[in-house]
Amino acid sequence: MNLIMEIEKEFKKEIPAVKPGDEVALHLKVVEAGKERTQIFKGTVIAMRGSGTGATMTVRKVSYGEGVERIVPLCSPILKKIEILKTGKSRRAKLYHLREGELRSAR
Amino acid sequence: MALGILGVKIGMTRIFNEAGAPVPVTVIQAGPCPVVQQKQPEKEGYLALQIGFGKIRRPIKSIVGHFKKSGLEQAYRFLREFLVDASELQKFPVGSQVKVDIFAAGEKVSVSGVSIGKGFQGVVKRHGFAGGPATHGSMQHRAPGSIGGSNPDRVPKGRRMGGRMGGKRITIHNLEVVRVDMERNLLLLKGAVPGAEEGLLEIKKRHKVSP
Numbered sequence: 001m002n003l004i005m006e007i008e009k010e011f012k013k014e015i016p017a018v019k020p021g022d023e024v025a026l027h028l029k030v031v032e033a034g035k036e037r038t039q040i041f042k043g044t045v046i047a048m049r050g051s052g053t054g055a056t057m058t059v060r061k062v063s064y065g066e067g068v069e070r071i072v073p074l075c076s077p078i079l080k081k082i083e084i085l086k087t088g089k090s091r092r093a094k095l096y097h098l099r100e101g102e103l104r105s106a107r
Numbered sequence: 108m109a110l111g112i113l114g115v116k117i118g119m120t121r122i123f124n125e126a127g128a129p130v131p132v133t134v135i136q137a138g139p140c141p142v143v144q145q146k147q148p149e150k151e152g153y154l155a156l157q158i159g160f161g162k163i164r165r166p167i168k169s170i171v172g173h174f175k176k177s178g179l180e181q182a183y184r185f186l187r188e189f190l191v192d193a194s195e196l197q198k199f200p201v202g203s204q205v206k207v208d209i210f211a212a213g214e215k216v217s218v219s220g221v222s223i224g225k226g227f228q229g230v231v232k233r234h235g236f237a238g239g240p241a242t243h244g245s246m247q248h249r250a251p252g253s254i255g256g257s258n259p260d261r262v263p264k265g266r267r268m269g270g271r272m273g274g275k276r277i278t279i280h281n282l283e284v285v286r287v288d289m290e291r292n293l294l295l296l297k298g299a300v301p302g303a304e305e306g307l308l309e310i311k312k313r314h315k316v317s318p
Binding site for chain 2: 004006007011029031052053054075076078
């Protein structure tokens with residue numbers, strides 16, 4: 001198992017202590033027409049899962065009335081930076097109920 | 108005819124390529140494998156390299172003798188042969204070492220190993236039969252169904268039934284080498300390989316395909 005961790009180490013980076021419920025801004029690297037730029041995705045963390053290089057985070061936002069979710073691998077080189085905009089006070093680990101809340105208010 | 112190396116499966120993880128896309132990889136610790144014997148056409152009737160791998164706990168004298176004959180101090184647990192051509196045979200004289208640098212990133216390889224034993228399994232798991240309906244009074248859930256008729260009034264040979272599953276030698280072809288780590292003698296292959304962690308694997312260069 002040790003060797004696996006050694007290989008994973010080179011992909012590990014400093015990740016701030018993010019928790020489900022937090023509002024974050026993800027700085028994502030986007031390659032468009034051969035050019036590289038940073039796209040910022042702002043939203044609420046609704047789930048964190050996995051460990052090692054396989055860990056991911058699900059961030060949800062409502063854009064023009066439409067719910068948008070992005071699942072980002074935490075160790076991915078695409079993820080440049082995580083900014084914590086607001087810390088939430090969620091009592092649960094998975095905030096999937098936020099999806100239904102949005103449906104209800106839309107009606 | 109392909110040169111190969113022996114290794115053990117360490118486990119799986121995922122890494123990211125230059126584009127930032129995740130790649131599932133199996134980590135294999137392979138070699139260095141000393142060449143113990145060269146099989147020659149004059150003597151054995153074919154060309155092959157016999158290579159050793161793995162620590163041996165209590166070597167038997169007859170085995171130690173075989174390694175001594177090749178000028179090796181130490182005996183190894185596994186001995187395997189790889190059919191090679193004359194040029195490859197020349198490159199690896201007895202006593203030299205086969206290392207992971209015989210592979211390069213991007214190359215396709217074949218991997219053989221003994222699959223994980225599943226014990227006695229039914230026909231649904233072992234052969235992928237559909238089974239019967241689960242409900243509505245069905246009493247045929249995971250049964251194989253009819254296994255033959257009144258003519259020829261016997262079960263045909265080779266009829267797929269339940270039985271021992273796994274624990275067989277399996278070869279997977281065309282796995283991509285993602286990375287070769289000379290320092291730690293590691294190979295990173297894309298995808299899964301047969302067998303349990305710490306199980307012996309034979310990693311072979313791809314057969315040369317005629318164009």
